[in-house]
Each structure stands twice: as C-alpha cells, then as structure tokens.
Amino acid sequence: MLNEQAFLGLAQVNLSAVDVAAARDWYASFLGIDPYFQRPDESRPAYVEFRLGAFQDELGIIDRRYLPPTTxxxxxxxxxxxxxxxxxxxxxxxxxxxxxYEPVTLREAGFATASVTDPFGNILGLIHSPHFADVLSAKNG
Incomplete structure (x- = not known):
C-alpha cells in the first residue's frame, strides 16, 4: 500500500541552462560521473540526467528554452x-x-547548510543532515 502522505520523496531536481552541453560537462566534471540519459534536439542535447547517491536521485538539466520565462x-x-x-x-x-550564494551556516542539532550559484544561474543547495546520515547508515547497514 502506498504511503498516504502528500509527498512520498524527492524524485527529481531539474536545473536549466542555455547551453545544456556546457552544463552537462560542468556537472560531469564536478560529480565525476557521466549522465545516464540524454535527449537530443536537433544537434544539441535538450535534456540530460544524472543519477546520484544511494537512492539514485535524479539531477536533470533542461534547455532553458523549454521553460516558462523567469526573472x-x-x-x-x-x-x-x-x-x-x-x-x-x-x-x-x-x-x-x-x-x-549562502555561506556554510551551522544550524542546531548537527545540521549545516550552504548554497552556490552554478555557472548557468541555478542555485545548488547543500546540507549536512544527521537525519539523512542515519537513514543512509540504516540502508547500508
């Protein structure tokens, strides 16, 4: 039976870029892995996706022309x-x-957060969470 909560978990995070190939290469270099999926559009990628971490979370990069205008x-x-x-x-x-974008900030109970703006204008957030570390330990346990 499915969990009755409205949100069952984070399935995907999408970032956008005018130059998806450059963003793909930047993230592949930083992450140390290649995307597992690419969708071409004409002669350039329109969407790429990486799978990350123990839960294979999806990080997608979509061509900005497919998104509504933003500020x-x-x-x-x-x-x-x-x-x-x-x-x-x-x-x-x-x-x-x-x-x-946000310096490393120590929070209570062992949490810390920070964020950067990538070269493509996206905010990439980081967290060190004791809760997540416990879940990961139990999963690998």
Missing part, C-alpha cells in the same frame, strides 16, 4: 543535496567555478 534573480525553492563534508564540498564547488 533574472534566483528565487524560490532551494533543493539541498546531502553531503558528508559540507566545507569540503563547498570548497570544491567554488574551485570549480560556482559562486557562493
């Missing part, structure tokens, strides 16, 4: 990816050409 300023939801070492991950992202 120039980042706004709205920040999807946060769990990381084991938030300081090291933040440093790698900055070294890779991202810009700090």
């Amino acid at each position: 120039a300023q980042p706004s709205g939801v920040i999807a946060r990816w769990h990381v084991a070492d938030i300081d090291a991950t933040m440093a790698r992202l900055l070294d890779h050409g991202a810009s700090e």
Whole structure:
C-alpha cells in the first residue's frame, strides 16, 4: 500500500541552462560521473540526467528554452543535496567555478547548510543532515 502522505520523496531536481552541453560537462566534471540519459534536439542535447547517491536521485538539466520565462534573480525553492563534508564540498564547488550564494551556516542539532550559484544561474543547495546520515547508515547497514 502506498504511503498516504502528500509527498512520498524527492524524485527529481531539474536545473536549466542555455547551453545544456556546457552544463552537462560542468556537472560531469564536478560529480565525476557521466549522465545516464540524454535527449537530443536537433544537434544539441535538450535534456540530460544524472543519477546520484544511494537512492539514485535524479539531477536533470533542461534547455532553458523549454521553460516558462523567469526573472533574472534566483528565487524560490532551494533543493539541498546531502553531503558528508559540507566545507569540503563547498570548497570544491567554488574551485570549480560556482559562486557562493549562502555561506556554510551551522544550524542546531548537527545540521549545516550552504548554497552556490552554478555557472548557468541555478542555485545548488547543500546540507549536512544527521537525519539523512542515519537513514543512509540504516540502508547500508
């Protein structure tokens, strides 16, 4: 039987880029993996998707021309990816050409958050969550 909650889990995070191939290459270089799926449109990719982490979460990059117009300023939801070492991950992202959007911020109960703006104008959120670490340990346990 399906869980009766409205949200059953995060299935996919989509980012956008004018140049999907450049975004694909940037994320492949940072993540150390190639996308598992690409949809071409004419001579360039229109959508690429990576699978990440123990739960194979999907990170998709879609050509911005397929999305409704947006404002120039980042706004709205920040999807946060769990990381084991938030300081090291933040440093790698900055070294890779991202810009700090939110510095590493220690929260209560062992949580820490941060975010960057990637070279394509997307906000990429990070979190170190003791809750997620416990779930991951139980899954691998």
